[in-house]
Amino acid sequence: MTVFLCSTCGTTITPELAELAAVPDVGANDDRDEETRRAQSTVPRGHYAIDPEPWGPPYVVQDDQEDPKPANPRGPVVSEVFMGSEGGEVFLISAGTRHTVVVHPADAADLRIPPTGENSRGCCGPTGDEGLNRACTCGAPVATLAADCYGPYELHLDPVRTTPRMSPAHGT
Numbered sequence: 436m437t438v439f440l441c442s443t444c445g446t447t448i449t450p451e452l453a454e455l456a457a458v459p460d461v462g463a464n465d466d467r468d469e470e471t472r473r474a475q476s477t478v479p480r481g482h483y484a485i486d487p488e489p490w491g492p493p494y495v496v497q498d499d500q501e502d503p504k505p506a507n508p509r510g511p512v513v514s515e516v517f518m519g520s521e522g523g524e525v526f527l528i529s530a531g532t533r534h535t536v537v538v539h540p541a542d543a544a545d546l547r548i549p550p551t552g553e554n555s556r557g558c559c560g561p562t563g564d565e566g567l568n569r570a571c572t573c574g575a576p577v578a579t580l581a582a583d584c585y586g587p588y589e590l591h592l593d594p595v596r597t598t599p600r601m602s603p604a605h606g607t
Contacts, residue, residue, distance in 0.1 A: 436602040443575035455484040476539045477589040491531035509587040535591035557583035
């Protein structure tokens with residue numbers, strides 16, 4: 436079992452969590468909550484998984500513009516319109532942080548929206564594609580919540596801004 440702490444102040448961010456071998460597959464879009472329109476959480480309560488893929492900004496132009504991939508794992512395809520000499524729409528992909536710790540958002544319930552509200556844009560919740568949007572009680576940004584109606588519902592703990600601590604073995 437592992438708990439995650441804020442690297443800045445040492446505050447405990449999560450309860451004891453069990454590691455999953457991989458990030459679970461996301462359910463179908465029809466599995467969304469009717470009231471909040473959120474997907475079911477990618478990771479079940481009481482667990483975490485390490486996402487080996489890049490997550491969040493910066494974004495770069497995808498090599499394959501004919502068959503684009505989602506910009507973030509389990510997220511939607513993202514495009515940007517460029518003005519200028521070449522112009523046109525291009526598809527982007529994350530070149531952000533690898534090895535984020537994906538947890539159920541309720542397992543880090545004390546995290547807060549930063550005072551400026553930065554990176555929390557979305558129609559039904561933050562999209563999670565703008566960068567860190569959750570802070571420790573000390574104010575240090577430590578995680579990115581993805582909770583909008585069209586993407587995954589998951590919390591990514593930054594692997595540099597959080598620190599894992601293994602719990603002692605139970606019963607020994």
